[in-house]
Amino acid sequence: MIAAIEIILEHDTAGDPITGLKWTRKTTEKIAELLQQIDIPVSANTVSRLLYQMDFSLRVNRKQIATNSSPYRDQQFQNISSLRSRFQRQGLPIISVDSKKRELIGNFKNTGAKWDRSPVPVNDHDFLSDASGVGISYGIYDPPNNRGTVCVGISHDTPAFAAHSIATWWKREGSRRHGHAPKLLVLADSGGSNGCSSWAWKTEIQAQLCNPFGITATVAHYPTGASKWNPIEHRLFSEISKHWAAEPLVSYEKMLGFIRNTSTKTGLVVTAYLDRKQYPTGLKPDRQLISSLDLKPGKVLPRWNYHCAQSVKLILRLRLAASDLRPASLARLLKPTERGRHSAKLGESPYTTWLLRGTGRPRKRIIGYWGTATLVD
Template identity: 40%
Template sequence: MGSPEGAEAVLAAKFKTLLPHLDERQRRLAIGAEARSLGHGGIRLVARAAGVQEGTVSRGVAELELGQAPLGRVRRAGGGRKKATELDPGLLPALLALVEPDERGDPMSPLRWTTKSTRKLAAELTRQGHRVSADTVGNLLREEGFSLQANAKTVEGAQHPDRDAQFRYLNEQARDHRDAGDVVISVDTKKKELIGNYKNAGQEWRPAQQPVQVDTHDFPGQAGKAIPYGIYDTAANTGWVSIGTDHDTAAFAVASIRRWWQARGRHDYPQARRLLITADAGGSNGYRTRGWKTHLADLARETDLEITVCHLPPGTSKWNKIEHRLFSHITMNWRGRPLTSHEVMLQTLAATTSRTGLTVHAELDSGQYPTGIQISDEAIAALPITRHRFHGDWNYTLHPASHPPHPDPARQDRPPADACALITRHTLEHPDLTGMTRQQLSDLTRTLIPGLEERREQARHAARGGPRRVARGTGRKPTLTPADQILATILYLRKLAPQELLGQLFNTTAMTISRAVKDVRPLLESHGARIPASTARFRTPADVARFLTLGNIKIKSAC
């Protein structure tokens, strides 16, 4: 009859045609006869083909072998055991109440905080007066569309408000470096690995029943360790992995980049004068790590490269190109294979490739990288670093000795002594802040002022409960002029700064800014004025002053 799959298909076609014309006894005998003719394994094969329980087939075989008359019995229509849900109408609602409390938020469910296995569900239903077995519970759940489900990693959590803007800015920087023939690399530390005869996740093809034998326990203190730090060249599609044996520190991260540059980078890009590094927001190459910036400054001085770093926003490390262009292929290449030594790990890394032509070089770094090294405020202040106008904490450039930062004090990355004193209303009308030219801002202001004044008059009329008693233009002056209210609202809708900071810049309170936004926003919407968000974010007046004085790095306008 051929393969088991082919035999099952033939039997299924035969049973589909024949069995509907037979009664219960005849069907049982027919499938029993087929099972006897097939020999070993026939019962299971026939049961699958006929869509019945294996016990039914076994009963047919037994009746044929006994040879007694009459063989079996014929059940009249509607006979046989009733379903559990028919005998106990309250069984199914009680079961659903146990398995769905999370969706309905039932805090009193007896199984809310325990594993809902079929055995525990059956025990709880029996305690409630519904006698049922674990197998019946499983059948009922499947009939209702339930199945065993694992957790799905789909909820990202709160995202940073500047996440998309940072990705746009990072892509612009990468495009600018590539177009100029400079270098763009993506860096990160891969998951630490144990070196020894330990289990490695995944599976690989081996003779049946002959898995690789590994130790039953993984004790990190007794095992060697490997810290893979990767550098991925996005243009050349090449990877470099340094295997550290000490600690994952900023010094180790920069040492890996230095080794890559000396061995590959300077030869692949002999004309390059700039290096762009895209890195995660945390870890040994995090934007808060002082050692990372300090060692990068040393690297910039040694290589005479202008090193720019753009960090991925918090919570987006899996979007780093090195993750899905290098690390994922490495993980697939050594899956199910114990990393018994550093040499095995290096050879496996070097053999990693992909259909797009990825090549990987791996080296062992047995250097010592102690932790707990402190970097003083003075050392950080002395670094040749320029923070970019957009999110200077995530984006910054370290200059080599031959290209120091601009010496003009007004362009230094230190906040002015009195930032608010340097910021006037004229500076707040700067096109980079408002997203429009000064003429466009002036025209919009003239258009909105009449409606704003009329709205203010209506509000005061309602508060007085009658007409004004003094002439217009007399009495207490408003804290903000109508033009200031419009300008403050535009800056707020541009998401440049919170209301507290805008209050400082306009010499008023956050409550006054809030009232201005409440009054002006409807007028902007009624006139069809769309205020797009900016890519810049400020937290202090010094940030605003620095943004207006630093001009060496251009950011994309949000107009």
């Protein structure tokens, strides 16, 4: 049997010249299947033991060196566990959110390995100039129901994009599955587009989720350096990565197809859609806008825990601002200007009118994107 395995692995074996350890890309299930084809009935577990006898070893990178660990790390984990138990006991929705690394759309190498008769030729360098676009995946995972939604953006991973993805999930699926739940628990990392110290993130959650739908979002951030504990990382993103391993993402359609077809034996269901809107970077909230937020710090570790509810004060302020706009000013904003870096396509969002009120010129410090309006920087 060992001789037969050696023949099967003849062209799929690598090794370390220093330690003498060997490894293969073929899985034990595949080797067992090939052995059964030549009338050698054997299980995958038996193949695993035989590979160990043949000096083969599983080779992975191990992330075990902890850096900059917070002294409140364990306390926050306990708090998150308590929040999850309470929300689940009360039948309230829980989501885990995060963004996946940017993918180049085109004939580029994708990490991983797959079964094939010959390697797939791809570009020898990953140059952005050779890509037809970029795919930025922002995921929303529902742990109690084992369901995931991925929004693939074509622009930038910004707080506005993150909040828009969550709001779209709530509109399309969350509200239908959970009815008119008054509260929502959001589990997020401490950095990135949904960082705990980002006022833009907090303002966007208020503007795009809490105000339109009248829901209170309880946000709990995992401590710095603990993103791997976020459920979406190992229950959704890892499965997507395995599904498109070694597959060049040559188009958005192919990328969306891989995400939608991701499934597991435990019943994971994933939906995906493409967001073609543009999200400018470097935009910050106005002080008056921040002061209008209905943001309450949590009783435990308020840096990582807070509650965001519908702000009547903000809604009234925005509606009053909308009535002060002059039509001529809006008309000028619809046309690109020489000094403007972003063109304005104005919808009927009150947040847009608040930021552009008065003189018809864009304010210097603005939050960014709401609804269908891409604001002038």
